[in-house]
Amino acid sequence: MQEEIQKLFERISDPKESEAYHFADKLGSLADEEAKERLIQLVRGDSWEVAYLACRALSKTPYQEEALDAIFDAIFDKKNKSVQGAFVQILEEFDLSNSFVDIFRVYLFGNFKASTLAKDYLDEVEFDITPRTIRKAEKHWNHYLHNPEDEGSLQLKKAEIEPMLQEMRELFS
Template identity: 90%
Template sequence: MQEEIQKLFDKMCDPKESEAYYFADKLGGMADEVTKDQLIQLVKGDSWEIAYLACRALSKTPYQEEALEAIFGAIFDKKNKSVQGAFVQILEEFELSNSFVDIFRVYLFGNFKASTLAKDYLDEVEFDITPRTIRKAEKHWNHYIHNPEDEGSLQLKKSEVEPMLKEMKELFE
């Protein structure tokens, strides 16, 4: 089995392989703990294309929580700033109900594509919200307010975020 898994890794990571997505999906379906750890190392690696394929493979595994932690790490890694959108896009393959704060951070601090995709997730995913979740979101919001990228985006995000946070707080009053 390890030999077959290694062949799938080799094919998925081959830049000339036109069926890399197929091999990533197949690898994810066969993943065990060791394979998961190898995939997470690829997510953290220097090649964003291979990292993306590793994310896709991880989406097919039962290791969703660990995979999401690695993917959000890749999203916020400065070396991936120009390709954040690709990593945010792959999130659609994951269960995101416990990832409100991470998605919210992407919305606030991501590049245009990442932020736009994160806004879609914020609008469409049914998140598990707790008072602690709201406090964490407010912490990131306060950081954003005091460190805006530009005044135009601050006004737009303010018009979207403040009603959202208010509505979430009202759920617990």
């Protein structure tokens, strides 16, 4: 089994491999604890294409929560700013119900594609919301308000975010 897993790692790391998605899916279905650790290291690595395939493989494993931590780290890593959207897109393969704050941060601080995809998740995913979740989201919102990337998007996001936060607050009052 370890030999087969090793061959799959080689296949997803080969830039000439045309069936890399297939091999990533297969690797995910066979992944054990050791393979999970290697996949997470690939997510944090320098090749975004291999990192994306590792994310895809991780989506097929029972280790999704640990994988999400690594994927959000990759999304917010400055070296991945231009390919953030690819990492956000792969999130559709994961259970995001406990990731409201991370998705909210992507919406606020991500590039255009990442922010647009995050907005879709905010609209479509049923999140587990707690008062602590709301406080964390408000903290990021206040940071964004004081450090907007551009003034044009500030008004648009203000019109979307403030009613959302108010509605969430009302759930607990």
